Amino acid sequence: MKTNKLAGSICALLLTALGASSAFAQSSTASILFTRTLYRAVDGTHGSQLYRVRPSGSDLALLMPVTYGTDITASSWSPTGASAVFEVRNSDGTQLYVVDRQGSSPRQITSGASRPEQPLWAPNSGTIAYVATNRRIQCLGTVRANGMNQHIVFCPPTQPGTALNLSLSIARWTTDGNSVLVAVGAEQGGLEPEKWYSNVYRVNVSTGAAVELANQVFDSDQIRKLAISPDGTHGVYDGDPLYSIDFASNTVTALPVGGYDPVYAPDGRKVAFLRNETNGSPYYSNVYLIHPDGSHLRQLTSDANPLLTYTAVADWSWDSTRVLVDQVGDDRWLHMIDLRDNSARNVTKGTAAEYAWFHP
Template structure:
């Protein structure tokens, strides 16, 4: 009889796509403790096998860039290297992205080898990869957004930023011509950079929508602004001593959605929620949700639908039908230790770009595309970061 028994191996992702970073967790009885370890045999491309020895019951595996079923073996070993359990064998199915379902380019912010956030570009079909920014440590480039024609990208960077937020920058789609935006003050010879967060281009390309913290030294007080890229006019859209954040244009540019806790800030209740609002013609038109914990609303490009992250149980990505205000799930969290964030819809309105963050160590952060019409999930990019340090900060998709 073997001394120990491996009961199961949990696989962190399902399904697994080519290039994914996958975490295996061995489930044993409680008696398996140091000095015992685990030995693995992992099958890679071209039938290559890799032997790994670790004292941990977790192992990270980079899925190969091809379709197939990959066989893995693991067993418990003693300090002297003696096998003290039966060999547990399992297989992982790996799928490549389907060329027929995807198109266009995705920009996103991820950490480089120095731990600095940079902007990257990846082709959704071929996975061709390009780094667009090369900022120094501490100058993080984050929250990229495509212009309507895909010619430019707006993003934020701590370079030239101040205590209330980062500066807004633009660049060409290939990373060239990087410029900081400026808020003109004719009487000020030292023209300050335009400070803001979460920027998005208007559908006609004339304006940029962003949020700005007004009194961050005293209280979190965010409001929504627009910046006219032609005449450099900055216009404040919301005026409230609350958190008005995550602004997003409607497909025709006539409305703006955002998240706010304004009603709960003014109440005596200790329950602080964040609800979804829509603005039309500089006035709050409608509050669309009631007593929810919501973030990151994104308008569908072809329908009267807004997707958003809900932290309220059950957490996940939901959508609201603006015609009847019915809320329905799109992607439900697999556990309360997972966070999912929508970034944008595809041009045909059938697919949604989102990121998934595992809150336990190692923090596996992955960008996916979910195709509602096919009920299919496609992995685009994956990165692992230590506890407390998300590996991604913003993404956008220019699709055809």
């Protein structure tokens, strides 16, 4: 009996140690990519710096120093967290760069006049998807992280009755890393009443073959951003009201609230979004939560100060318990909201984008 009790105690200690080790592994390399904008006093020219920081706000590391006249935007991590890809914008256009997590060996991986944007690393390879914009045409492109094999994969067809200038956005990679889910939108060409056309495709990045998952027409020319669930089976359109869409049936359902910038939690059960709290100036917003079926609506922030507002939902923690948002007040802050105890805190000064949070 004593032996059994001793063995049980040892097992409990081992499990505790393993749990602590796992938690340490989760936190030791977990990092958030973000930028800070600097202004040069002599002429007012601005530029961006790229950083990483732990979710706790510690271990701040500069990855790319400032170059005035250049903005750094839309960064995302490689699958291992060893490198990051990001946009560099200046008067010459936009190109993609990759830098390792120590801030060494930055390198340009795209070239040409196609203005690559929205880079997103595949979940299990060195392939990076991006949106290529050439004049009014947007297509899906891919490039290897070493800069090789840059090419256009898919250009969406123009739908009858729509304007020629289509907008394409990358929603997410499929979990197997073989395909990219993209949303294509266009306003109605010609006279009123205005409409917004939305098509969703799953594009195989090896063959360029595209499968249309959904096509919808909204009775407004308002551009609608589409967030797609991690499993790729449903999504949420922003607007007033929000709409959920089921790709299996290609049906939309109005949700009981309006908002913008929806971002799914990794568990697929929750969507964080922003909602304007005023109809006129001054504008300010708060952060809300809802389930894709319209249930469990929850307001996460209740700031009524027009000088303190939220500009974007950036990302979620790996366990879907914390939301990272961009906040503007006395400065630009990364603001973290913990759903477990309704607490909130600033992580560091700066601005983050979707897919900015690396989880080992």
